[in-house]
Amino acid sequence: MAGQGSSSTPGFDFGPDSDFDDAPSSRDLDLRAPPRRVAVLLPLPLPEAYDYKVPASLDIGPGDYVEVPLGPRHLLGVVWGPGAGGVADGKLRPIGQRFDVPPMPEIHRRFIDWVAAYTMAPPGAVLRMALSAIGGMEPPKPTTAYQLGDPARLAELRLTPARRRVLDLLADGPPRPPAELALDAGCGVGVVRGLADAGVLEPVLLYPSRDLPKPDWTLPGPNLSGEQASGAATLRARVADAVFSATLLDGVTGSGKTEVYFEGIAAALEAGGQVLVLLPEIALSAQWLERFAARFGSAPHQWHSDLSGAQRRATWRDVATGAARVVVGARSALFLPYPDLRLILIDEEHDPSFKQEDGVIYNARDMAVARAHLGGIPIVLVSATPSLESAINAEAHRYGKIDLPARHGGATMPEMKLIDLRVDRPPRNRWLAPTLVTALTETFAEGEQAMLFLNRRGYAPLTLCRNCGHRLQCPNCTAWLVEHRLAGKLQCHHCDFTVRLLDVCPSCGAEGSLTACGPGVERIAEEVAHLFPDQRTALMTSDSLIGPHAIREMVRRVQDHEIDLLIGTQVMAKGHHFPMLTLVGVVDSDLGLGGGDLRAAERTYQLLQQVAGRAGRAERAGRVFLQTYMPEHPVLQALVSGDRDSFYEREAEERHHHAMPPFGRLAALIVSGEEEGTVDAVARALGRSAPRSETVQILGPAPAPYALLRGRHRRRLLLKAPRAVSVQPLIADWLSRVEVPGSVRVQVDIDPYSFL
Structure with a gap:
């Protein structure tokens, strides 16, 4: 192998003294x-x-x-x-x-x-x-077109009106495909083929043209506020410097962060380079693409899993040749072969979707910082709720920072209120508290729109038998089957195992004893239909919206006020701008606060703040109601008080006290296989041979929370070390001491985000 790169572990706190392997190779x-x-x-x-x-x-x-x-x-x-x-x-x-x-x-x-x-x-x-666009190496396949051939052959041919029309079309024009010729001449393709067989037309190979319109950086942008203009000038200067820099663009929801970083894109285009914009989810792209086209006069290239094979191959070639000036895409867009990349932008940089958990386990945000450093180019991390890692890097001046503390155009942040469900109880078998129902009634009376958020797909997360207590579980995973009543099925959201809705308990055989427990968004929609039968509602989840077209259509319907109430999951929580949406209700604010995830509080704060940010983004004031059984929880108190900085300070103090990231290092080993006994044997062997010292601690082996996932038994070990320790050499030595059979897979997760 020629060259492995640096074996050091910079930890993504890159500053002027960061140590990368820049030696000639x-x-x-x-x-x-x-x-x-x-x-x-x-x-x-x-x-x-x-x-x-x-x-x-x-x-x-x-x-x-x-x-x-x-x-x-x-x-x-x-x-x-x-x-x-x-x-x-x-x-x-x-x-x-x-x-x-x-x-x-x-x-x-x-x-x-x-x-x-x-x-x-x-x-x-x-x-x-x-090389995820395999096939992009081959040149695009040509199509056969026809032009006028030997005129002497005309004397030998009887010219029907249809044939004459075909010849007239080609007399003063370029070669054309047979189907196009037949359509314009008002005849069948057989007429064109007959002329070709007679030698009157001769074939020509036409290669597909990729002469797409390019973004025009000279077009005038919108009028920026003083703070926006200052931030835009900073980004333009970073691009002009043409050296590595990392900048955190920290602005509240609705502050115009996108318009600010568009100015950075304009500067990179002016310099003749390429730009990469990473978005965590395809759901964010609909309005973003509209805004980009309005600013630069044409669409950027896109890269995500919903593209066809032909689209991916064409985009790959455009990137490789430099024809693609701006690429917007999911995390895999980072691995396209840009010949002249000048700027990287990570929108919603805090989002956990940037972490890939299968195959090569990596965080696209962190790898993007590494790519910018290696290439000597600027990177901008954008968020209304930055990750604690990025916030601390900015506080330590390893990253620059641009603050946008106010909403653009005079809009104000929404008023946030807690609904204590211990006091303000919903009726039996209902999930919306009376206070929230009253707020919805008032909103609809004013002709405004509302949103109900519950980060739980389907109708109910659990189905159990009232007779014997049996719970319907996935046979392949340690997970309950989720009822999707609209689709008439029970589904596992981890392996996609599905079975039709059951009438009989599979354990005791009792009929009619199975009952849905807890709410999903479908159940909330059912309750809303009972409370507000005249209001137009729609579900916005990854189940109900398949692909970019469906998402764009849903966004359009909300913008055109064809929908009064939007009910959905995190797909609708960020990035969308709906001027008439003034009320947001969070059905279960406590969801996500439990468990042992060290980032649970941070993630919940970020998600709920993003959801709340959909309300009151235009001239009408917004309100947000958070239903909870724990109104005293620090996350909820921070949201209501609007004191984000104090919340982040407490989180940082807690992490620092326990030497947890970003103040310490974590690396996980995930042992998995189809035979539970073999998996346990390998996990125990890894536990016995684990590196231990006064500074390095090994936790486990222990069954993963999802001890069975997609038919594979799973055990986890966690290495915890100080920030200055390079964990990769330790893990390499550790793994070399244990013989792992081919039936068992050991995955390494450096800087784990998920502990499931």
Whole structure:
């Protein structure tokens, strides 16, 4: 393997003295000099690159995308460096072909190495994420069009009116596809084919054009307030400096953070570079894309899982060639091969969706900071509720900071009130307190819109038997089956196991004894329909909105006031701007405050603050009601008082006292397999061989909260160390002491966010 990147663990508190491995590497050498042996990294979970022979007919250089044999298969790979030797020249297999696309930039190869070293994932597994648009190497397939052929053939052909119309269309125009010709000539495609067979038309191959409109940075932006203009000037200066910097753009909901960082995008475009904008969820993109098009006159390139294969391949090529000037996407967009990236923006930087929990486990926000540092470019982290890590980095001046403490255009922050459910009780089998119902009635009477938030999909989270107490559980996971009454099914939200709604208890056989326990958003919608039968309501969840089009349509309906009440989960909690929405009701504010997650309070505060931020974003004042059984909880008190800084200070003190992130380091080992006994044996062996010292502590092994997930038994071990300790070498040595059978998988999670 040519180069592994830095083995240090900077911990994403990058400042002027951060230690990255910037030494010249073998990847910078001239690979076209003999011997003609190169190392090719393959998109497989392999620890190193493999040597291949370069045929005399190929001109191969660093970063070239090539096809190589591996066993009986032929795979796509990337030339990673000069061959390492160790295999006789005569035993080397030759490279099959080089693809005619720009080579992977050197900075991108360094980034892949760095991510692999930090996350302790095989470099090939990280490369696989970077090659997620397999097929993008091949040029777009041409289509067959027709132009006028040999005119002498016309004398031999009887010209019908339909044939003449086809010929007239081509007389003064470019070649055209047969279907298009037939449509405009008012005839069948067979008429066009007949003219071609007679030699009157001759075929021409047309290659798809990607001459898309580019964002125009010269278009005037909106009028900015003094604070916004100051922040925009700061971002423009950061881009102009063309060196690494990290800036936290901290502004309350509705303060115009997007318009401010659009000015940073304009500066990067003016400099001729590319821009990457990461959003945590596709649900945020609908209004964002509209605002971007209004500001820059055209849409950016998009990158997310709902794109078709053809769209992904085309976008990948546009990024690789530099034609894609602005890319907005989910976390995987970070691994596209940008040849001239000048600015990275992370919107809603606190969002846990940036953490990938499967495959290569990484936090896209943290990896984006690393990418910016390696490339010597600015990065902007944007949030109304920053992560504690980013807030502390800004406080320590490792990050710059731009504050937007007020809403734009004179709008005020909503009034927030607690509803103590111990006192203000909903009626039996109801979930909305009388105070909230009264507020909804008043809102509808004023012709305004409301939102009810409950971060729980489906109708009910649990179904049990009143006769024997049996609870319906997923057979593949340690999780209850969620009732989705509208779809007529019970579903596991972890493995997607589904079964139709049951009439008989599977344990005792009693009929009609199964009952739904607790509310989901469907149950709240049922209650609302009973209370307000004349109001137009809609559900906004990941179950009800599939894909960007559905999300855009829902946003449009709310904006056009075709909906009076929106009921949903966190999909609707952030990023959306609805001017007539003045009331937000949180059905269960306590959800998420329990359990042993060290970030539970922080996450709940962030989520509820984001939800509350949907109210009163225009000239009409907003109100937020938080239903709770724990009104004295510090999170809820901080929300009602509006004293975010004091809440963050308390959180930081608590974490510092226990040496928890960001004041300490955590790394998790997740042991999983289909045979529980084998998993337990490996977990115990890891526990016995764990590194221990006065500073390093090992917790576990212990069953994970989801001890069975997707049919695999799971055990967890947690390494806790001081901030200055580089945990990767410790873990590498630890794993080397234990033999792990092929039926068991041990995943490493550096800086874990989830403890499930």
